[in-house]
Amino acid sequence: MLALSCMSNIIPPALVRKLGSLAGFDTAAFEAVHEKEGGLTSIRINPAKPGQLDTSSDQVPWCDTGYYLPERPIFTLDPLFHAGRYYVQEASSMFVAHAIKVLGLHERPLIALDLCAAPGGKSTLLNTYLHRDSLLIANELIKARATVLADNLIRWGHSNTIVSNNDPSAFRHLPGYIDVMLVDAPCSGSGMFRKDRQAINEWSEAVVQLCSERQRRILADSLPALREGGILLYSTCSYSIEENEHIADWLCETQGMEPLSLSTPEAWGIEQTRSDKHACPGYRFYPHKLRGEGFFLAAFRKASKQSTFDRRKPKAEKTITPALRNWVSNADDFFTFTVGEDIHILPKDREADLHILQRMLYLRSAGTRVGRPAKGDLIPAHDLALSLARHPDIPVLALAKNQALDYLRKGNLDPAINSQGLKGWALATYQHATLGWVKLLPNRINNYYPKEWRIATM
Numbered sequence: 349m350l351a352l353s354c355m356s357n358i359i360p361p362a363l364v365r366k367l368g369s370l371a372g373f374d375t376a377a378f379e380a381v382h383e384k385e386g387g388l389t390s391i392r393i394n395p396a397k398p399g400q401l402d403t404s405s406d407q408v409p410w411c412d413t414g415y416y417l418p419e420r421p422i423f424t425l426d427p428l429f430h431a432g433r434y435y436v437q438e439a440s441s442m443f444v445a446h447a448i449k450v451l452g453l454h455e456r457p458l459i460a461l462d463l464c465a466a467p468g469g470k471s472t473l474l475n476t477y478l479h480r481d482s483l484l485i486a487n488e489l490i491k492a493r494a495t496v497l498a499d500n501l502i503r504w505g506h507s508n509t510i511v512s513n514n515d516p517s518a519f520r521h522l523p524g525y526i527d528v529m530l531v532d533a534p535c536s537g538s539g540m541f542r543k544d545r546q547a548i549n550e551w552s553e554a555v556v557q558l559c560s561e562r563q564r565r566i567l568a569d570s571l572p573a574l575r576e577g578g579i580l581l582y583s584t585c586s587y588s589i590e591e592n593e594h595i596a597d598w599l600c601e602t603q604g605m606e607p608l609s610l611s612t613p614e615a616w617g618i619e620q621t622r623s624d625k626h627a628c629p630g631y632r633f634y635p636h637k638l639r640g641e642g643f644f645l646a647a648f649r650k651a652s653k654q655s656t657f658d659r660r661k662p663k664a665e666k667t668i669t670p671a672l673r674n675w676v677s678n679a680d681d682f683f684t685f686t687v688g689e690d691i692h693i694l695p696k697d698r699e700a701d702l703h704i705l706q707r708m709l710y711l712r713s714a715g716t717r718v719g720r721p722a723k724g725d726l727i728p729a730h731d732l733a734l735s736l737a738r739h740p741d742i743p744v745l746a747l748a749k750n751q752a753l754d755y756l757r758k759g760n761l762d763p764a765i766n767s768q769g770l771k772g773w774a775l776a777t778y779q780h781a782t783l784g785w786v787k788l789l790p791n792r793i794n795n796y797y798p799k800e801w802r803i804a805t806m
C-alpha cells in the first residue's frame with residue numbers, strides 16, 4: 349500500500365535504472381506517464397463481419413482495423429462484442445499487423461503458428477491479416493485458457509483455424525513444417541503496469557531472470573518446427589532488456605536466426621533499438637511516446653538448415669453432403685470430418701495438415717463445427733452461426749438491442765418478434781451481426797444460445 353501511494357516510487361527503481369542505459373531513454377517522462385493508473389481503450393474490428401460500428405474515433409497508426417475509444421464502455425452489454433464484430437485489444441500489440449504487411453506475409457497462403465495464443469488477441473489479428481487460404485494453428489499451454497482461446501476464435505469466425513493445447517516441446521515433432529511463427533512469450537509484464545497495478549508488486553529482477561530463461565526454453569523447444577527461411581515474430585509486454593534484446597542476440601547466436609528490420613514511420617513514436625552483440629532491430633513501445641502500453645517486437649528469418657518430413661496427401665477426402673449444402677456457403681471449398689457426433693468443416697487443401705496435426709498434437713478444435721446430423725438434416729452448432737462459412741440464405745430473426753441482450757442472457761423471447769411467421773431454424777441477429785441460433789415454433793421461440801456463454805443479468 350505504501351508503494352502504491354508513493355507515486356514516484358511506483359515503477360521499481362531497478363527497472364528504471366536498467367532502462368536508463370538504453371540510448372535516448374527518457375526516465376522522467378517514463379515515470380510521469382506511470383503516475384496515473386488506467387491507460388487507453390482500443391478495439392480491432394473484424395472486417396469480415398457486418399454490424400454498424402462508430403469508427404469516427406482515432407485509428408491506431410500501425411493497424412488499419414484498430415481504433416481508440418474515447419472511453420471504456422461495458423463491452424458485455426454490447427451485442428456486437430458477442431457477435432465477434434470486434435476484439436478488445438491493447439493498441440501497441442496490434443503492431444503485428446504492420447509486421448505482417450512489411451514482411452509480405454499476407455501475399456500467399458502460409459502455415460502459421462501462434463505458439464502462446466490465449467486469449468486470442470494476436471490469433472484473431474493473424475486471421476484477419478494473413479492470406480485467406482492460410483492455416484492458423486493457435487496453441488495454448490494452459491487448458492482453461494485454451495478454451496477461452498477457442499471461444500474467441502469461434503466468435504471471429506474463420507474456418508481455417510486449429511486450436512491446440514500443447515507444451516511448446518510438442519512442436520519438435522513437426523520439423524520444418526511452419527512458415528511463420530509468432531511467439532508472444534509469457535513475460536514479467538512491466539509493459540502493463542499502467543493497466544495492472546498488481547503486476548508492479550509481483551515484479552522483481554529475479555522474475556525477469558526466470559522469464560528470460562523460460563523464453564529461451566520456449567523458443568528452443570519450438571523453433572525446430574520453423575522451416576528454413578521461415579519467419580519468427582517474437583514479442584513481449586515487458587520493458588526488460590533481458591527479455592527482449594538479449595533474447596534477440598541469443599536467437600542469432602544459438603538458433604540460426606537472422607534479424608529483420610521493419611521500417612516504421614518516425615511519426616509513430618516507436619523506438620527502434622539495436623541489440624548489443626548482433627545489432628538486431630527491436631521495436632519498443634513506450635506509453636510516454638505513443639498511444640499504447642509497453643510492448644516489444646523483433647522479427648527474424650531462419651537462416652540455418654532445417655530438415656523436414658514427408659507430407660503426402662491422404663486420399664480419404666469427404667466432400668459436403670447434400671444436406672449440408674443449405675447450411676454452408678461455398679460448400680465445395682471444404683471437406684468434412686467428425687469429432688464424436690459433430691460434423692466439422694475445414695478448407696479442402698488442409699486435409700493433409702489435419703491428419704499430420706492430429707497425429708502429433710492434442711487438438712482442442714479444428715475448423716468449424718457445423719452441427720449434428722438429425723433425420724437427414726442437421727442440428728446446427730453455435731460455431732456455425734458465428735462462422736463466415738455459414739450459408740447466406742439461412743432465415744434471420746432481427747433483434748433490437750434489449751431483445752439481443754435478452755437472447756444473450758438465454759432469456760425468453762416474445763414470439764411476436766417473429767412477425768413474418770418464419771418456421772424452424774433461424775439466426776438471431778443484431779444490426780446484421782449474428783449472435784446465434786433460435787428455433788421458431790408456431791407459439792414460441794426456442795433460444796439456442798449456449799448456456800456456458802450466456803451473460804449475467806445486470
Ligand SMILES: C[S@@+](CC[C@H](N)C(=O)[O-])C[C@H]1O[C@@H](n2cnc3c(N)ncnc32)[C@H](O)[C@@H]1O
Binds near residue numbers: 469
Ligand atoms: C502474453 S500471453 C499471450 C497473449 C496472446 N498472444 C494474445 O495476444 O492474446 C502468454 C501466454 O503464454 C502462456 N504460457 C505460460 N507459460 C508458458 C510456457 N511455459 N510455454 C508456453 N506458453 C506459456 C500463457 O498461458 C499465456 O496465455
